[in-house]
Structure formats: C-alpha cells, structure tokens
Amino acid sequence: MSDIATHMRITGLQVTNEDVDSRTGAVNALKTLWGKITTTETIIGKAADIAAAIGGNGAPSDGLGAEVQTAIQKRASAFLFAERPLDVGIVAAHAAIGIIGAEPGSGGWTTADVWSAALWSVLSFQSPLEDPKREALRIHILEAAHRRSVAGAEAARQRIAVDDFKKVEIVAGEEDKFAPALEKATTATIDALRRNAALDREELDFLWWSLRGRSQLLKKSYSQLDCATGALAVGIEAASQLRRLPCEVHHELVLAKIPENPTLNLCDLINATGEDRHRLGGAFVDGLVARHPSTFPVLNALATGSTNADGASISRSAEEWAGRALLEAGFEKILRNGPAKL
Numbered sequence: 043m044s045d046i047a048t049h050m051r052i053t054g055l056q057v058t059n060e061d062v063d064s065r066t067g068a069v070n071a072l073k074t075l076w077g078k079i080t081t082t083e084t085i086i087g088k089a090a091d092i093a094a095a096i097g098g099n100g101a102p103s104d105g106l107g108a109e110v111q112t113a114i115q116k117r118a119s120a121f122l123f124a125e126r127p128l129d130v131g132i133v134a135a136h137a138a139i140g141i142i143g144a145e146p147g148s149g150g151w152t153t154a155d156v157w158s159a160a161l162w163s164v165l166s167f168q169s170p171l172e173d174p175k176r177e178a179l180r181i182h183i184l185e186a187a188h189r190r191s192v193a194g195a196e197a198a199r200q201r202i203a204v205d206d207f208k209k210v211e212i213v214a215g216e217e218d219k220f221a222p223a224l225e226k227a228t229t230a231t232i233d234a235l236r237r238n239a240a241l242d243r244e245e246l247d248f249l250w251w252s253l254r255g256r257s258q259l260l261k262k263s264y265s266q267l268d269c270a271t272g273a274l275a276v277g278i279e280a281a282s283q284l285r286r287l288p289c290e291v292h293h294e295l296v297l298a299k300i301p302e303n304p305t306l307n308l309c310d311l312i313n314a315t316g317e318d319r320h321r322l323g324g325a326f327v328d329g330l331v332a333r334h335p336s337t338f339p340v341l342n343a344l345a346t347g348s349t350n351a352d353g354a355s356i357s358r359s360a361e362e363w364a365g366r367a368l369l370e371a372g373f374e375k376i377l378r379n380g381p382a383k384l
Contacts, residue, residue: 052175068113073140089160095131097168102130142190150198150286151381158190167353195289202234240384247283270314273360277367285382308354
C-alpha cells in the first residue's frame with residue numbers, strides 16, 4: 043500500500059485514505075483477473091497498454107481505462123478515468139507488479155514470464171519522462187520486469203538432480219500392474235535426464251553458433267559486416283538457438299561479437315543496414331511483430347522500415363542494439379513456436 047500512496051502523488055491532487063484504499067482494492071482485483079489470462083498475445087497486448095499509460099502523455103487506451111475504472115468503482119463509485127487518467131496507469135502498473143512478483147520456477151514460461159518479458163521490452167524502449175514522479179513509477183515497473191525476466195531465464199536453465207529409479211514391487215498374482223508401476227518408478231528419473239539433455243543441447247547449439255562467427259542470414263562473417271548491421275544480425279541469429287528467453291551469459295556472448303560500439307538512433311540504425319534490412323527483417327513482416335510494434339520496435343523497423351516508435355530518437359550503443367535484438371527475437375520465437383520441451 044505504501045507504493046500506491048507514493049505513486050498516487052503523481053496526480054498532483056490531494057490523496058485521501060479512501061483514494062489509496064480504493065486503488066489498492068482495484069490493484070488486487072486486477073491482479074487476480076489478469077493473472078488468469080493464458081493467451082500469450084492477450085498478455086503482450088495488455089502489457090503494451092499498461093506501458094503506454096505509464097509513459098507518453100499518461101493517457102490510457104479506452105479499453106484499459108474502462109477496465110480500471112470498473113475495478114475502482116467497486117470501492118469509489120464516483121471515479122471516472124476520463125477525469126483522472128493518471129490513476130489508470132498507477133493502478134494497472136501495480137497490478138502488473140503483483141503478477142510478476144512471485145519467485146520464478148524451473149519452467150521458464152509461465153504467465154509471469156510472458157508479462158515480465160513484454161513489460162521489459164516495451165518500457166525499456168520508451169523515452170524517459172520529464173516528470174520525475176511519473177518517471178520514478180516507470181523505472182520502478184521497468185526494473186521489476188527486468189529482474190523477473192532475468193531470474194526466470196536463469197531458473198529455466200537449472201539442471202535437475204537425477205535420482206535412481208524407484209524400487210518396483212509387485213504382489214504375486216498382480217503381474218498386470220507391473221507396467222504402470224514401472225512407469226511410475228522411472229518417470230521422474232527419465233524426465234530429469236530429458237530436461238538436462240535438452241539444456242545441454244541448447245548450450246551446444248549456442249556454442250556452435252558462437253564459434254561459427256558467420257551470419258547465416260547475410261552469408262558473411264560478422265567481422266565483415268557494418269557494425270550496426272552486425273549488431274542486429276548477431277542478436278537475431280543468437281536468439282534462434284534458444285529454447286527459452288535469453289539469460290545473462292547469452293547476452294555477454296552476443297556483446298563479445300561487437301568489435302566497435304558507436305551510438306545510433308533507430309532511424310540511423312535502420313538506414314545503416316541498407317539492403318540487408320530485408321534479409322534481417324523478412325521473417326517478421328507478418329504476425330506478432332506487425333500486430334505489436336511497441337513490443338518489437340526494432341524487429342518492426344527492420345520488417346517495415348518504419349522508425350516512428352516511442353524512443354526511436356534516443357541514441358543507443360551498438361551493444362544496446364544487439365542486446366535489444368536478442369531480447370525481441372528471442373521473445374518473438376517463443377511466442378510464435380511455443381517453448382521447446384525441456
């Protein structure tokens with residue numbers, strides 16, 4: 043409740059106990075409601091709406107505004123989001139934090155993982171806000187989403203201890219129960235072996251990609267590519283080797299392939315790719331990237347040539363662009379194909 047009370051000061055209005063209590067109740071209700079969403083594309087759309095309400099001019103979409111308004115009106119019947127639009131972003135942001143706040147499991151692809159990756163992707167590309175109070179809220183949500191994404195990616199790659207098969211005992215005359223008993227006694231061990239083998243396979247695939255040092259999309263070694271083009275190619279092609287969202291070691295190996303580190307904004311970056319843009323962005327012309335450009339601003343720019351995204355004018359280093367391409371392409375791959383079985 044203390045964070046809500048702090049962030050409610052963003053509105054510039056006098057904040058009462060009833061205001062804080064009604065917004066806290068709405069946060070809890072929306073957290074429960076949104077936490078039950080299982081369609082990944084619905085989640086990334088909702089996350090993009092929340093990020094837009096936090097950033098920019100603070101005006102929420104009509105859909106998000108109406109949803110938050112309904113939740114608040116259960117405890118404050120006079121509330122209208124048209125009169126207090128900033129409240130929508132505050133409440134929605136805290137509901138999202140509640141969803142991603144749980145400790146990650148070993149699966150690496152839960153509802154919270156999708157929420158955190160989507161929020162991290164959108165918020166990390168936005169332009170900083172001039173209002174320090176609003177910017178503090180945006181950074182608060184961004185950092186929470188980043189921490190959860192990284193923690194989830196690391197947890198997903200933890201090996202499982204492989205136990206011995208359990209003992210199978212069958213009573214005389216019940217031989218027909220042997221097969222299901224044997225399956226029950228061996229399933230946990232076999233599943234652990236399969237998971238560990240899948241993680242080994244991912245590591246080997248990524249290692250071979252790293253050693254190869256050549257772009258399969260552009261048919262050139264990375265060292266022959268312009269720095270901007272190479273940064274994007276490295277990030278996109280590295281992501282193609284992954285079975286879960288990228289973690290820190292993948293990010294570090296990608297950055298190790300960036301020989302120079304100039305700064306460019308999105309327009310300069312896309313212009314620098316020249317004709318290579320079509321080969322880098324060809325796989326993203328249709329589908330998720332086209333439908334959710336704010337979640338995949340770099341991939342969308344490669345696919346369409348459009349550089350109108352919020353944050354496009356910010357100059358970023360080649361290393362940042364490579365990391366950005368790794369995040370977006372890794373997220374898009376899993377959304378499109380589903381996570382590979384571990």
